[in-house]
Amino acid sequence: MKTTDSKKTTAPKQAAKKSGVIKPKSDAASGLTELFEDGLKDIYWAExxxxxxxxxxxxxxxxxxxxxxxxxxxxxxxxHVARLEKVFELIGKKATAKKCDAMSGLIEEGKGIIEETEVGVVRDAGIIAASQKIEHYEIATYGTLRQFAETLGLSEAADLLEQTLEEEKEADKKLTIVAVDAINVEAAEAD
Ligand SMILES: [Fe+2]
Ligand SMILES: [Fe+2]
Incomplete structure (x- = not known):
């Protein structure tokens, strides 16, 4: 009896493994609202x-x-942190941070670049590279969250997320200007 039961439970697992489909956790999101909330928690931690x-x-x-x-x-x-708290308030949820593995990794990478470069233009170029990866992650995240909010009919939340999205894009552009105008050229000259 015991053997039959265990066979029953392992069979779907094996099928999932074979096709590459990952088994959802017991608290997995079942709708766009939950996915939106999960995304908010993630970027709240990141910010x-x-x-x-x-x-x-x-x-x-x-x-x-x-x-x-x-x-x-x-x-x-x-x-951005304050704006996210407003978004949580708008959807009637407590502002909660959930560790964002991607941002954690990007920040670690930034620290690594600092350690691996001499102080001056080369380190500056490295800091810009790390910062722009961070901005691009935020741009992708806010673009998605704003779209989710719009689809869910949460126009006020969508407006707030759009404001942050625009600031992330501007920050990225500003970093490009700083890099192109001086730092990258000087860093190349340091070779
Ligand atoms: Fe931000
Ligand atoms: Fe940013």
């Missing part, structure tokens, strides 16, 4: 982590333009 990571990047930068770009984006990032 909070960035309020700690950006000052470290600014302290390790040399270019005045880069330091300014990082510090002004820190102020915006604090606003």
């Amino acid at each position: 909070k982590a960035l309020t700690k990571a950006l000052p470290t990047m600014a302290k390790n930068a040399t270019s005045a333009d880069l330091i300014e770009a990082l510090n002004s984006h820190l102020t915006e990032t604090e606003e």
Whole structure:
């Protein structure tokens, strides 16, 4: 009897393994609302982590333009945290942070780049590279969340997410300008 039961339970597992389909967790999202909430928790963690990571990047930068770009984006990032809290409030949920593995990895990578570069233009170029990966992750995330909010008919939440999305895009553009205008050329000259 015991043998038959265990066979019954392992058969679907084997089938899932074979086709590459990952078994959902017991608390897996079953609708777009839940997926939206999960995404909010994830980016809420990420933004909070960035309020700690950006000052470290600014302290390790040399270019005045880069330091300014990082510090002004820190102020915006604090606003992103507050905006997300507003979005949670709009959907009647408590603001909760859930560890974002992707952002955690990007921040770690940024620290690694700092450790592996000499202070000056080369480190600045590395900090820009790491920061732009972070901005691109945020752009992708906010683009998705704003679309989810729109689909769910949450127009006020969609507007808030759109505002942050635009600021992430601007931050990314500003970093490109700082890199192209001076840092990358000087870093190449340092070779
Ligand atoms: Fe942000
Ligand atoms: Fe950002």
